[in-house]
Amino acid sequence: MSATINENYLLLQNSYLFAEIARRVDEFQGENPDKDIIRMGIGDVTKPLSPSVIKAFKDAVDEMADPDKFRGYGPEQGYSFLAEAIIKNDFEPLNISLDIDEVFISDGAKCDTGNIQEIFDLDNIVAVTDPVYPVYVDTNVMAGRTGHALDNGKYDGLVYLPCTEENGFIPSLPETPVDLIYLCFPNNPTGTTLTTSQLAEFVKYAKENHSIILFDAAYEKFITEDDVPHSIYEIEGAKEVAIEFRSFSKTAGFTGTRCAYTIVPKELKVHDSEGKLQSLNNLWNRRQTTKFNGVSYPIQKAAEATYSSSGKAEINENIEYYLENAKAIRDSLVKIGLNVYGGINSPYIWIKTPNDMKSWDFFDLLLNKANIVGTPGAGFGPSGEGYLRLTAFNTLENTKEAMDRISKLSF
Amino acid sequence: MSATINENYLLLQNSYLFAEIARRVDEFQGENPDKDIIRMGIGDVTKPLSPSVIKAFKDAVDEMADPDKFRGYGPEQGYSFLAEAIIKNDFEPLNISLDIDEVFISDGAKCDTGNIQEIFDLDNIVAVTDPVYPVYVDTNVMAGRTGHALDNGKYDGLVYLPCTEENGFIPSLPETPVDLIYLCFPNNPTGTTLTTSQLAEFVKYAKENHSIILFDAAYEKFITEDDVPHSIYEIEGAKEVAIEFRSFSKTAGFTGTRCAYTIVPKELKVHDSEGKLQSLNNLWNRRQTTKFNGVSYPIQKAAEATYSSSGKAEINENIEYYLENAKAIRDSLVKIGLNVYGGINSPYIWIKTPNDMKSWDFFDLLLNKANIVGTPGAGFGPSGEGYLRLTAFNTLENTKEAMDRISKLSF
Numbered sequence: 063m064s065a066t067i068n069e070n071y072l073l074l075q076n077s078y079l080f081a082e083i084a085r086r087v088d089e090f091q092g093e094n095p096d097k098d099i100i101r102m103g104i105g106d107v108t109k110p111l112s113p114s115v116i117k118a119f120k121d122a123v124d125e126m127a128d129p130d131k132f133r134g135y136g137p138e139q140g141y142s143f144l145a146e147a148i149i150k151n152d153f154e155p156l157n158i159s160l161d162i163d164e165v166f167i168s169d170g171a172k173c174d175t176g177n178i179q180e181i182f183d184l185d186n187i188v189a190v191t192d193p194v195y196p197v198y199v200d201t202n203v204m205a206g207r208t209g210h211a212l213d214n215g216k217y218d219g220l221v222y223l224p225c226t227e228e229n230g231f232i233p234s235l236p237e238t239p240v241d242l243i244y245l246c247f248p249n250n251p252t253g254t255t256l257t258t259s260q261l262a263e264f265v266k267y268a269k270e271n272h273s274i275i276l277f278d279a280a281y282e283k284f285i286t287e288d289d290v291p292h293s294i295y296e297i298e299g300a301k302e303v304a305i306e307f308r309s310f311s312k313t314a315g316f317t318g319t320r321c322a323y324t325i326v327p328k329e330l331k332v333h334d335s336e337g338k339l340q341s342l343n344n345l346w347n348r349r350q351t352t353k354f355n356g357v358s359y360p361i362q363k364a365a366e367a368t369y370s371s372s373g374k375a376e377i378n379e380n381i382e383y384y385l386e387n388a389k390a391i392r393d394s395l396v397k398i399g400l401n402v403y404g405g406i407n408s409p410y411i412w413i414k415t416p417n418d419m420k421s422w423d424f425f426d427l428l429l430n431k432a433n434i435v436g437t438p439g440a441g442f443g444p445s446g447e448g449y450l451r452l453t454a455f456n457t458l459e460n461t462k463e464a465m466d467r468i469s470k471l472s473f
Numbered sequence: 474m475s476a477t478i479n480e481n482y483l484l485l486q487n488s489y490l491f492a493e494i495a496r497r498v499d500e501f502q503g504e505n506p507d508k509d510i511i512r513m514g515i516g517d518v519t520k521p522l523s524p525s526v527i528k529a530f531k532d533a534v535d536e537m538a539d540p541d542k543f544r545g546y547g548p549e550q551g552y553s554f555l556a557e558a559i560i561k562n563d564f565e566p567l568n569i570s571l572d573i574d575e576v577f578i579s580d581g582a583k584c585d586t587g588n589i590q591e592i593f594d595l596d597n598i599v600a601v602t603d604p605v606y607p608v609y610v611d612t613n614v615m616a617g618r619t620g621h622a623l624d625n626g627k628y629d630g631l632v633y634l635p636c637t638e639e640n641g642f643i644p645s646l647p648e649t650p651v652d653l654i655y656l657c658f659p660n661n662p663t664g665t666t667l668t669t670s671q672l673a674e675f676v677k678y679a680k681e682n683h684s685i686i687l688f689d690a691a692y693e694k695f696i697t698e699d700d701v702p703h704s705i706y707e708i709e710g711a712k713e714v715a716i717e718f719r720s721f722s723k724t725a726g727f728t729g730t731r732c733a734y735t736i737v738p739k740e741l742k743v744h745d746s747e748g749k750l751q752s753l754n755n756l757w758n759r760r761q762t763t764k765f766n767g768v769s770y771p772i773q774k775a776a777e778a779t780y781s782s783s784g785k786a787e788i789n790e791n792i793e794y795y796l797e798n799a800k801a802i803r804d805s806l807v808k809i810g811l812n813v814y815g816g817i818n819s820p821y822i823w824i825k826t827p828n829d830m831k832s833w834d835f836f837d838l839l840l841n842k843a844n845i846v847g848t849p850g851a852g853f854g855p856s857g858e859g860y861l862r863l864t865a866f867n868t869l870e871n872t873k874e875a876m877d878r879i880s881k882l883s884f
Binding site: 063064065066067068069071072074078104106107108109110111113116119120123124126127128129132133134135136169170172173176177180181182183184185186187197200201204239240241242271272273274315317318319320332333334335340342345348349351352353354355356357358359360361 | 474475476477478479480482483485489515517518519520521522524527530531534535537538539540543544545546547580581583584587588591592593594595596597598608611612615650651652653682683684685726728729730731743744745746751753756759760762763764765766767768769770771772
């Protein structure tokens with residue numbers, strides 16, 4: 063006998079996208095210490111936490127100093143004050159009613175979208191869009207739901223739904239049966255969206271095929287257009303087929319503060335092998351109560367403050383700022399003749415590389431000639447080849463400077 | 474095709490220990506609204522966060538309000554300022570040297586001890602002490618490393634190492650080969666400890682049998698006696714066979730604040746099926762970077778403050794307070810002739826029930842006759858039958874009142 067490792071981990075592709083980007087940027091900066099690099103790669107916010115959030119955060123820390131108000135272990139699912147604020151502000155305006163115990167507060171949508179696969183059998187066939195947020199893929203590889211990485215950049219056993227210029231970044235329904243479908247709209251990395259009727263097609267597919275949709279709505283607050291659903295539960299019947307993930311990271315600047323939540327409707331049920339209906343809400347509750355101890359109390363109070371009237375106003379202002387950056391990027395790049403997507407309902411701008419350049423070649427060109435860091439589209443999946451992602455999270459000043467630099471390049 | 478659930482979840486015993494306790498307490502309180510119940514069941518702290526911790530926490534929140542100091546995504550492994558403080562304060566005094574990248578900061582030892590099994594193959598044979606912290610067992614059940622629950626309260630396929638009065642709560646080495654061994658010392662729930670030479674036996678076993686020890690040292694700060702190891706790495710060679718878990722929860726009152734850490738030494742390597750050595754440090758790093766986004770920055774600053782000279786003094790004072798409670802409990806119960814264990818290097822007191830009462834009967838007796846809530850030992854495993862756990866986390870006043878009440882009972 064001997065302890066043995068989970069060898070599924072060995073199937074993972076070694077070079078992690080952002081590590082390789084960091085390596086190339088460090089190398090360039092080392093050789094060019096005087097160059098002022100503008101980073102528009104990683105999707106991290108730059109605006110500080112808003113005043114209302116800060117106040118609630120500090121007040122709650124003060125409570126933790128007071129023997130009469132101190133909070134020890136909280137509910138693993140999160141405090142009801144926050145779940146109630148979430149339901150009231152994020153769902154009731156959409157005419158979606160939820161119970162408090164359908165809301166699971168966590169320390170991140172990355173954790174939740176990574177952990178959710180645990181409640182499903184290893185035999186489920188998984189579909190992802192391509193390009194895709196790598197966490198959906200990697201966590202299924204680690205669990206053993208895929209085979210080896212293939213030469214075409216895909217994992218054996220995973221179903222890829224391409225999103226490209228050719229199909230307007232609207233994934234087709236799976237052509238072979240799938241059980242779990244990860245969808246992220248507004249999309250990371252392309253910044254594109256589905257209309258209500260396009261998303262309804264997936265809900266219909268899931269109902270007909272007894273599939274579950276894992277819907278990542280982390281960028282919902284950036285939606286500006288009318289016919290873009292803010293929640294999958296705007297689609298009738300979606301509660302029977304979908305789990306939704308949301309986050310305070312990009313909306314309220316919580317990337318370093320950590321708070322998110324996941325909706326698992328009680329209508330969501332699956333037959334077990336004995337034909338008995340099992341509630342995914344119960345399973346996720348069991349997963350969270352067994353492996354998680356809830357989000358820090360002061361952070362939940364800080365998150366609650368994002369729903370106060372002052373908090374909402376402050377956060378909207380930040381989002382408008384980022385969207386203004388996105389518009390500046392779009393306008394500049396369109397002007398020099400590039401094909402540009404996203405950036406209207408999203409902080410992400412997805413650029414078709416000029417002259418069919420490879421993603422990494424365009425990355426190197428931007429780094430070397432304009433000292434701008436983007437993210438090579440190929441890093442998000444094979445259909446991302448020939449694209450590059452820029453984010454709108456830098457300052458407006460830096461964003462404009464970056465666009466000036468790009469505009470002076472000739473492709 | 475149809476989405477299917479992870480049916481290992483269905484193997485879990487339904488009635489969760491603390492939920493059943495809460496139900497009985499609520500029922501009693503409902504029928505006896507005038508009774509003043511003293512809760513000594515769940516292991517949650519009651520002392521507020523200490524002044525140094527609060528100050529660092531709030532200062533860090535202020536940084537999050539400042540555009541120049543704001544922190545977005547941090548390292549998934551935690552900030553080096555905290556890892557450095559951990560190494561310097563928790564390990565260097567024990568003559569244990571660690572590198573920063575052997576320290577993984579997280580939001581809880583429950584999460585880490587629950588998640589660690591993911592990096593191991595499903596075929597590993599798992600050993601736990603009995604009684605045991607349920608998370609070790611449940612997370613392996615959920616992963617599929619066990620069979621069904623048996624009538625004797627054990628799971629098929631798990632190896633149980635009994636800890637009882639008869640063996641002085643010193644688990645024997647496994648009699649059949651095992652690959653992963655969960656050890657928690659000072660122990661939850663018994664409050665008992667292993668001496669250095671007793672723990673060294675396990676390290677020797679692990680080396681000889683190529684097993685890995687998962688060592689939970691969450692209660693290390695409560696150690697008062699000399700020959701009790703604070704870290705498993707005090708045992709020579711343990712870095713080659715052990716992962717250690719620590720937490721700020723019970724020591725610094727972080728149960729509602731959330732911070733912990735796990736040590737995965739680089740010496741810890743396992744052969745894969747092709748005979749290649751694989752580093753568990755690499756695997757855990759991959760797990761954490763893929764599924765976790767790091768601990769909130771202000772919380773890491775708060776945790777760092779526990780290592781300042783004022784922070785240390787404040788925290789020691791709290792621990793001494795809890796240990797004084799533990800002593801009061803021990804002394805009172807010994808005086809009335811009960812067999813009592815733990816409570817010397819631990820906030821937990823493990824009581825042999827009088828007259829061979831069943832755990833739940835003694836629980837009911839204490840609740841009904843003395844209005845005291847304990848935790849039935851049977852809830853921690855079959856060898857916990859006939860015991861009950863009390864915790865020292867209440868106020869000294871309540872603790873003394875509780876002991877007065879118990880002392881008036883006749884068994």
